[in-house]
Amino acid sequence: MTTVIHQVEDWLAEAGGLLDRRVRLGVTGLSRAGKTVFITSLVHHLLHPSRLKLLSVLAEGRFDAALLQPMPGGSVPRFRYEAVLQDLTGSASHQPRWPDGTKAVSELRLSIRFRSPLAFGLERPNTLHLDIVDYPGEWLLDLPLLTLDYATWSRQAVAQARTGGRARLSAEWLALAEAMPAGGTDEPAIIRTAEAYRAYLNAARNAPERFSMLQPGRFLVPGEMAGAPALTFFPLPNAPDRPERDSLARLMADRFESYKREVAGPFFDHHLKRIDRQVVLVDLLDHLAAGPESLADLKTAIDGTLGAFRHGESSWLSLLFGNRISRVLFAATKADHLPTGDHQPLADLLSALVGDTARNLSYAGARIQSEAIAALRVTRDATIDTSNGRWPGIAGLPLDSDQIEEVLPGTLPRSLDAVTTSGLFVPIGFRPMPSSVRLDQGPPSLRMDRALEFLLGDSLA
Template sequence: MPSFNLLSPIEDALAGAGDLGRALIGRERVRLAVTGLSRAGKTVFLTSLVANLLAAGRGARTLPALEAAAGGRLRAARIVPAEVQATPRFDASAHLRALAADPPRWPERTEDLSTLEIALELDPRSMLGQARALFAGPRQVTLELLDYPGEWLLDLPMLDQSYGDWSRATLARLRRGRRAEAAGAFLAFVDALPATAPAEEALARQGFALYRDALRSCRDKLGFRFLQPGRALNPGPRGEAPLLWFFPLPHAETGDLAALLARRHEAYLDDQRATFFDPFFRRFHRQAVLVDALGALHAGEEAFDDTAEALAAVAASLRGGLGLFDLLTGQGVRRVGFAATKADHVPSRTRDALLGLLGDLVGRDPAGPLDAATSVHAIAAIRCTEDDVAVLEGRPVAAVRGLRLDTGRVARVYPGEVPMRRPEPGYWDHPFFEMPVFQPPRLDGDGASGIPHLGLDALLAALIGDLL
């Protein structure tokens, strides 16, 4: 059962008071967390966000929708120098150097929490703000960016599950379709265990190793994303600890082994609350969730359905994440932006369909008065194609043109049709979608003039425009 931390309400109240105090003197702080289902392009997204915000602060029109939402008040932007933070720093400079190389390279993935702060200097919004600026100086909003592994996001739906409920749901997924083959060794192991299996350490370690191998096969070979617990795939800098050594059991309520695994399951969730969800997640004001919906289409029906199931679970958890006390203290996620990435891999006429598909997957239930507001977007954090026309079976079709990463040569690609909503079964009967990998555009210098993108400004306007 979920545990309750008595300190959380007190800490929330103190954090809310601190936020209010900073706002009164024109020194607001906005915490924007960025995550995504694995391989959705978080590092690329953050690199582009940083470069384009800095360029906008120098007067370049790199983010017109955000500029409009801010009323043209942005005057400067700078990276806040590091001080004594314990959390690793997002290395935007290294990622920009990769994009400026010859040939340009996509930035390396990050595997841990990382943060970066950008100070935005803005003109006052009101007469009161102008008067305050005479004494306190220009209004400044510090945008605190936090990047965390997408695997950890999938632990969010686990927080309200008992070990027995989690075991039943996880095994039901593993026994479906292609997962059953990928998890064959693990399923054979747990199905052979008696209901009264003893709490032997060697048995628990063997089961966890087989379960982790099954998760890795589902991710790396099949393209699946709904894989829990997240730290089994990405343990973070602390490495593997005994509280990770649990796995689902068919008989989750009986026997000494089940009791041991249930204790570890509970300890894992308590640790995630204490080390991530309470100190970090509850402090987010806004959340961006990146989804490679096109990659899921390319991976086939089962991978797509798995992504849809993961996204629906995450969306439900995020949308219902606020309570009355959160509203009073100003803590908790208030806005969530879901973004289908790599929108430049399809021609412009298809992007509305991509937007509709993501909206269908996330769900369009109206937010209640205590729920976080959600929006959906189709973006390319770094645009690496242009629209073009190809010929398919003697007729012209909308296509995209770019440099293929594997050959370095210009290629004109007709990716296929993107459905407006979750595809019908007949959609999967024939080859339907090509997902090429394009080379990023080479940046001039250090990216001081910004990075070409699609829709990044609209996403940022939806997430933080009201605070600027």
């Protein structure tokens, strides 16, 4: 029912705005995938569009201007676009730097004035309102929980925790959880074990394998919920499907359900459920460097989160049953860590990683594309002389240095099967250079215009 009301609201808003279009762009990506930098780059590009060569509305001379709009209301803070831009440009008091990790939800609306061609060379003025939301990437992993009950989640989480590199990280929590009496609901012991579970998730996030499947998301970034009972639970080994009254499993299941109802569900409903277009940002390089276990975990996380969304061609039925996501861009971020010749192979590796999932989305009617992008390009290509000959590399300002350095980033694996943990491929972090981002000009980037053309080109036609 709420879906129908939301749709009618949208419809009325559109009718009121003389058929202005509204597109909700879902920027989805795990923690550190590059969401905040992507959103800032996208907005800055559209406000100063000279670098968006492949965006047809610009190439065809139909783009008038873009403007940041005040949000229509509500309680969600506005995305701190100006502050992030200031981080990236630098100021008298600080060097250009990357923004901090996101700790809360924020939203932004950008309106684009453009002209649509009519017959006889006439044009009609048009407006597209683009709504975007930013949030901590960790919270995305709450979406797969929404369709699970506590016993099923426990089985999955415990089996996962006993497998591969996670086993050495989960031992303390598992020992505490196994030692807890089934009938006991001793709160201090529950808090201790929940804390051990959180420590395990934290360790898994920072482990060399760079594990992605870390649930629930608020255990890592609690936002305003730190210490709340809804966050004091953990998966139980041998959790029964029908726990007895007053048992530990029953209490844990109740808290799990309350987490879904009060935290994960509202986050999805209010911020992501109604998106029309989706960009899935993936820091694939980082996971390629971390090896096969990291990649397998990443794939599980991407598949699990995408499963929460409805993809397919939108139609008049959307008015009754809720909108569908009609375009999904899979974007391998931070492609500026590689020389130009490796960009397409990187996009191909991402296509291979999401292959089955992407096929399902296509089958449902959504259009799919993969790109290697850099929302903010902070390196340039360089040819590097070695004793072995001359090789394509990159040059940039390493995170821990004030000198521009030329770097050979290593060899990108030819296929996902060729990925190893032997450290053949080691990405290096670079920081924004002074003057690489200017307030009055779109930022240097890689394939942001292709990304925007795919995601929004038809809405700007």
